[in-house]
Amino acid sequence: MIISVVILGAPYSTQAPATALRFAKSAIAAGHTIHRIFFYHDGVNCANELIIPAQDEIHLPNEWQSIAKENTIDMVVCIASAIKRGVIDPTEASRYEKPASNLKDQFEISGLGQLVDASIHSDRVITFGP
Amino acid sequence: MSVQKNLLLICRKAPYGNALPREAIDIALAASAFDQNVSLLFSGDGVWQLLKQQKSDSINSKNHGKVLSALALYGIENIYVDNDSLKQRNLSKDNLLVDTKSVTINEIKALCNNCDTIFNF
Numbered sequence: 001m002i003i004s005v006v007i008l009g010a011p012y013s014t015q016a017p018a019t020a021l022r023f024a025k026s027a028i029a030a031g032h033t034i035h036r037i038f039f040y041h042d043g044v045n046c047a048n049e050l051i052i053p054a055q056d057e058i059h060l061p062n063e064w065q066s067i068a069k070e071n072t073i074d075m076v077v078c079i080a081s082a083i084k085r086g087v088i089d090p091t092e093a094s095r096y097e098k099p100a101s102n103l104k105d106q107f108e109i110s111g112l113g114q115l116v117d118a119s120i121h122s123d124r125v126i127t128f129g130p
Numbered sequence: 131m132s133v134q135k136n137l138l139l140i141c142r143k144a145p146y147g148n149a150l151p152r153e154a155i156d157i158a159l160a161a162s163a164f165d166q167n168v169s170l171l172f173s174g175d176g177v178w179q180l181l182k183q184q185k186s187d188s189i190n191s192k193n194h195g196k197v198l199s200a201l202a203l204y205g206i207e208n209i210y211v212d213n214d215s216l217k218q219r220n221l222s223k224d225n226l227l228v229d230t231k232s233v234t235i236n237e238i239k240a241l242c243n244n245c246d247t248i249f250n251f
Binding site for chain 1: 133135137148149150153156157160161163164166246247249250251
């Protein structure tokens, strides 16, 4: 089955990104394909390269980065949600004349069309709420 | 994106206090712009989103009612409201700013069964 995942909750504030990660790993282990992870609402914070978790806690942004790399999963961060929460790539940094960018590698900033596209090309879209 | 799917967005939260209701409507507008068949269901505290005469200026928020008024412009006409949720809050369709179809729990089940993708907000 082709599955896409939507993450609405912020890491370290809600359980959503951690549960979604375990879901994605289980789905892959069971032979399913993860087509795209779409980070929306507070979920965009998962793509923040500057996140520093406590040493005895799971590093969620790194976990997402590696699962995406190992399984060639498309990870899209909604542009409207991201820039208002200060998650920006070099292009947006230059467009809005900001001194730095913080989008983590493997994540890509794009629009809601990517979510619509994911729902068209997936058998299931699973939302992990805030 | 030539494939057309039936998307159902379930809106369950009150309009202000959280950005989710607004961001859910953004998904509906985007999906409609990409020619998808979009339905909206307002349920639970989500029915408050539909209330007439919202005045959000004093809390520095965009008027959610105005956002919902744009649904018709995007050709989104399948707007449902859970009848029980209205009743529990002593509301009737006269209090609502958008033309909605009120549905029972069984009709909601059928609605969910007929959709390809459900987004829950």
